[in-house]
Amino acid sequence: MRFHEGIGAGTLWSLAEEFGTPLIVYDVGTIRSRYARMKRAFGKADVHYACKANPSPPILSVLRGLGAGIDASTVNEAKLSLSLGFTRDRVMATPSYASREDLIWFLENGIAVNFDCFEQYKKVMDMGPERVSFRINPGFGSGQFRAITTGGHGSKFGMPLGDAIRAYSTAREHGACSFGLHMMLGSNNLDPEFFGAVAEAAARAALEVSARCSIAFDYIDIGGGFGVPYAEGQEPLDLERAARLANEAILSAGIPGSPGLVIEPGRYLVAEAGLLIATVTEVKVADRVYVGTDVSMNTLIRIPLYGASHPILFLYRSERDEGEFDVVGQACENTDFTARGLRMPVPSPGDLMVVGNCGAYVSSMASSYNLLPTPAEVMLDGSPRLVRRRPSLEDMVALYLQ
Numbered sequence: 001m002r003f004h005e006g007i008g009a010g011t012l013w014s015l016a017e018e019f020g021t022p023l024i025v026y027d028v029g030t031i032r033s034r035y036a037r038m039k040r041a042f043g044k045a046d047v048h049y050a051c052k053a054n055p056s057p058p059i060l061s062v063l064r065g066l067g068a069g070i071d072a073s074t075v076n077e078a079k080l081s082l083s084l085g086f087t088r089d090r091v092m093a094t095p096s097y098a099s100r101e102d103l104i105w106f107l108e109n110g111i112a113v114n115f116d117c118f119e120q121y122k123k124v125m126d127m128g129p130e131r132v133s134f135r136i137n138p139g140f141g142s143g144q145f146r147a148i149t150t151g152g153h154g155s156k157f158g159m160p161l162g163d164a165i166r167a168y169s170t171a172r173e174h175g176a177c178s179f180g181l182h183m184m185l186g187s188n189n190l191d192p193e194f195f196g197a198v199a200e201a202a203a204r205a206a207l208e209v210s211a212r213c214s215i216a217f218d219y220i221d222i223g224g225g226f227g228v229p230y231a232e233g234q235e236p237l238d239l240e241r242a243a244r245l246a247n248e249a250i251l252s253a254g255i256p257g258s259p260g261l262v263i264e265p266g267r268y269l270v271a272e273a274g275l276l277i278a279t280v281t282e283v284k285v286a287d288r289v290y291v292g293t294d295v296s297m298n299t300l301i302r303i304p305l306y307g308a309s310h311p312i313l314f315l316y317r318s319e320r321d322e323g324e325f326d327v328v329g330q331a332c333e334n335t336d337f338t339a340r341g342l343r344m345p346v347p348s349p350g351d352l353m354v355v356g357n358c359g360a361y362v363s364s365m366a367s368s369y370n371l372l373p374t375p376a377e378v379m380l381d382g383s384p385r386l387v388r389r390r391p392s393l394e395d396m397v398a399l400y401l402q
């Protein structure tokens with residue numbers, strides 16, 4: 001695993017000393033460089049950060065400063081974004097199974113909605129939204145894991161093209177005059193061809209809708225899904241090729257209205273910016289060697305939930321003997337494994353574990369299971385700044401009523 005430029009072992013030791021563990025450290029320079037690369041690669045495309053990846057207000061503020069918009073999946077994500085200074089025209093919503101009240105809130109606050117299905121739109125049809133976009137499931141999808149594949153058979157997201165044609169016609173009859181089309185077919189894709197395939201499917205769908213419903217499109221949104229390597233030796237995504245294929249597919253299709261391309265990256269912008277630091281608490285030699293740390297599945301839920309793996313290394317206080325071991329946490333579940341079968345020097349209590357790619361879907365998916373605290377979080381942009389404290393027991397039980 002690579003350390004970030006400027007975050008060497010010495011910095012990690014001193015951050016752990018100063019802020020304690022578990023701790024997530026976000027390198028702002030990495031977020032800036034990922035955003036700049038995305039903008040360069042995609043040219044005129046509009047970038048809306050999918051803030052489900054990490055809704056940390058300081059991260060949102062960094063991205064707002066760089067010019068990003070927001071893709072919100074819930075009212076609360078949209079409210080947070082507006083409170084941080086994103087203007088309503090820069091926030092877009094792609095809600096799933098939202099209530100009528102939530103949909104009304106989006107519309108009354110001037111937020112464009114990518115409706116998941118005809119039923120969702122019908123809940124607010126009486127309001128006659130002028131801007132309407134539908135999320136289409138073209139019958140295929142691809143994600144690193146089944147759970148993060150959001151298109152194709154058995155996906156809870158989106159609608160078939162046939163339904164979309166009826167939905168766009170109905171929306172037009174109810175006053176819609178500005179149209180978008182949305183697709184999001186899976187997360188953590190490292191194959192650039194996939195993004196060409198998504199854009200081609202979106203362009204085909206837009207042409208068909210346009211011909212059948214006599215409408216022009218303002219934007220085509222191909223979602224996020226831009227992957228980062230989690231395993232040693234994995235080839236990173238060729239983002240420039242993905243962007244070229246997606247742009248070409250939309251531009252060359254001749255879609256009425258000459259729609260702009262919208263993308264909603266989450267993971268790509270923030271995953272590699274985050275390092276999680278844990279302290280080794282115990283080493284047990286039993287049927288296997290179990291190395292326990294103070295970070296558990298309440299924080300790294302991606303690992304038991306998907307079978308995901310993260311890059312891991314240890315910082316040793318002194319020289320250790322090589323061996324094979326599993327890494328476990330403090331939760332009362334036998335799925336609480338951070339890694340299995342590692343072959344490297346076996347750490348001892350007090351050594352540090354550093355887990356890479358923890359900027360996306362780690363803090364945002366963490367829970368207080370077993371009343372284990374989630375990590376404190378620090379932003380590194382020059383000197384380190386604590387941006388989220390580790391919750392106390394009082395914080396964790398504050399909402400219970402006696």
Ligand SMILES: Cc1ncc(COP(=O)(O)O)c(C=O)c1O
Binds near residue numbers: 186187226264266268
């Ligand atoms: C609608 C939508 N947009 C964007 C994203 C962001 O995906 P990623 O983090 O893979 O870029 C997701 C993730 O599931 C999503 O559902």
